[in-house]
Amino acid sequence: MASMSHLIAKPAPAATFPLSSPRTSSGFRPRRVTVQRVSCASPRGGERSEQEAQKHDRRDVLLGLGALGANATATLMSARRAGANPIATPDISSCGPADLPPSANVLTCCPPPSNALPVDFTLPDATTLPLRTRPAAHSVTADYVAKFNAGIAAMKALPADDPRSFAAQASVHCAYCDGSYSPEGFPGVELQVHNSWLFFPFHRCYLYFFERILGSLIGDPSFAVPFWNWDAPDGMRMPAMYADPSSQLFDPRRDGRHAPPRLINLDYNGREPRFTDKQQVDHNLRVMYRQMVSLSPTPSLFFGSAYRAGDEPNQGPGPVENIPHGPVHIWCGDPNQPDGEDMGNFYSAGFDPLFYAHHANIDRMWSVWKGLDARSHTDLTDPDWLDASFLLYDETSKLVRIRATSVTVKRPVAVQRSKAEKASKEEVLVIDGIEVDRDVAAKFDVFVNTEDHAAVGSGGRELAGSFVNVPHGHGHGHGHGKKGRGIKTKLRLALNEQLEDLKAEGDESVVVTLVPRQGKGKVKVGGVKIELMH
Numbered sequence: 001m002a003s004m005s006h007l008i009a010k011p012a013p014a015a016t017f018p019l020s021s022p023r024t025s026s027g028f029r030p031r032r033v034t035v036q037r038v039s040c041a042s043p044r045g046g047e048r049s050e051q052e053a054q055k056h057d058r059r060d061v062l063l064g065l066g067a068l069g070a071n072a073t074a075t076l077m078s079a080r081r082a083g084a085n086p087i088a089t090p091d092i093s094s095c096g097p098a099d100l101p102p103s104a105n106v107l108t109c110c111p112p113p114s115n116a117l118p119v120d121f122t123l124p125d126a127t128t129l130p131l132r133t134r135p136a137a138h139s140v141t142a143d144y145v146a147k148f149n150a151g152i153a154a155m156k157a158l159p160a161d162d163p164r165s166f167a168a169q170a171s172v173h174c175a176y177c178d179g180s181y182s183p184e185g186f187p188g189v190e191l192q193v194h195n196s197w198l199f200f201p202f203h204r205c206y207l208y209f210f211e212r213i214l215g216s217l218i219g220d221p222s223f224a225v226p227f228w229n230w231d232a233p234d235g236m237r238m239p240a241m242y243a244d245p246s247s248q249l250f251d252p253r254r255d256g257r258h259a260p261p262r263l264i265n266l267d268y269n270g271r272e273p274r275f276t277d278k279q280q281v282d283h284n285l286r287v288m289y290r291q292m293v294s295l296s297p298t299p300s301l302f303f304g305s306a307y308r309a310g311d312e313p314n315q316g317p318g319p320v321e322n323i324p325h326g327p328v329h330i331w332c333g334d335p336n337q338p339d340g341e342d343m344g345n346f347y348s349a350g351f352d353p354l355f356y357a358h359h360a361n362i363d364r365m366w367s368v369w370k371g372l373d374a375r376s377h378t379d380l381t382d383p384d385w386l387d388a389s390f391l392l393y394d395e396t397s398k399l400v401r402i403r404a405t406s407v408t409v410k411r412p413v414a415v416q417r418s419k420a421e422k423a424s425k426e427e428v429l430v431i432d433g434i435e436v437d438r439d440v441a442a443k444f445d446v447f448v449n450t451e452d453h454a455a456v457g458s459g460g461r462e463l464a465g466s467f468v469n470v471p472h473g474h475g476h477g478h479g480h481g482k483k484g485r486g487i488k489t490k491l492r493l494a495l496n497e498q499l500e501d502l503k504a505e506g507d508e509s510v511v512v513t514l515v516p517r518q519g520k521g522k523v524k525v526g527g528v529k530i531e532l533m534h
């Protein structure tokens, strides 16, 4: 899910919890931690008609690229590779009944049907969709609050069968948590976006489209949702704008004891701690340090356990998904509701506007964590993580399949080179480890710095070049039998002129997108890099 990093609306902000192990000698004794889980209904996949779930089991081409520093891995695939099983949401018409608690006042979590096939996500054009910067919810201006209110009001005013409506958006969360879907190809198995490595990428994608919808409804494409800065002392209360009963951001189904100025307890377990405010803040900072630093030394530990199509759901959450993610949900939900609604239960959590601020901070934790150690805190590189895909509606009510489709490739030079330097050395995009069966006609195009490759016209400078395989026979002595059918090759594309034309010569990196055109799924790509060559 390499392109996920492009979705983040805010550049990585500095962490606010202490970055060295906090002292424990202040007379304050750390409490034993109890992990509090937000309940998420159990699968009910078995009750769904298998036929129905399989009806749309169509596997289109996945093009996944993972950023591995200067060396990216790309995989073009259609049929499932052996040992490669990324989770994919099947056609939404296979969405089935959710496993809701008896008290639930919703009947279904399925999104409104789409009469068109999903389109693959591409990065939006930066000129029409500017970079959005998410503000901390406790430090926004009155103007911002008014705008945000107007946006939520507009979403709430749309009918529930409009995928942009607040009700439909809130239901997205329920559908992906309460057993409405099965991973493509595995009818009867629950698709679950919690308790595994899908947690961060799913919620990033979900929030991303929620934010785009909100911005488009108020005519401000630069509008960004706020983040609840619960990791910083100033943000450890429910942000005031959500607690105002006259606001669109208010939800009566919350724990009344936790309205401001009550400080949140980031490892809340249903009981009120007997802390002074100062102790509570110290405690929260220790919790953050433990979850983000001590317990998260590697990508595999930070993101949570691998979860592939065919696996049982709930393979195991990462430290941040456990705490503070879970306790914050439960701290907000109303203990007097039968199932902790709204925030205290996943099926209803999306109905509280506070959910999106909570998750904007969870999303921020992903980027904060990466910033803590640029060398070892990297995204996962497992293709099954990179290729996992979700179906979500965008701000034009278009159904989008979002997954990794492009990769940022670092240039060997990050400065404008002189004419002489350029003449002596060409900057070359190298796509290596290309594997294709020699008897298969195959073609893919390589685009540079385009958010919308479909819009690039003939002769458009964003098209760097193409790979083509013309079917051909085997040489004598080698190449008989299955193994020998494949060839391994690479593609080298000169970039000097293109970078000039795209005015990208001063940039540190370029975004590369591979678009399969022919022989989809029959080509594999090993890596993408840029080198200087004579």
Ligand code: C2O
Pocket (backbone or CB within 6 Å): 173, 177, 194, 203, 325, 329, 346, 349, 359
């Ligand atoms: Cu999808 Cu905070 O939960």
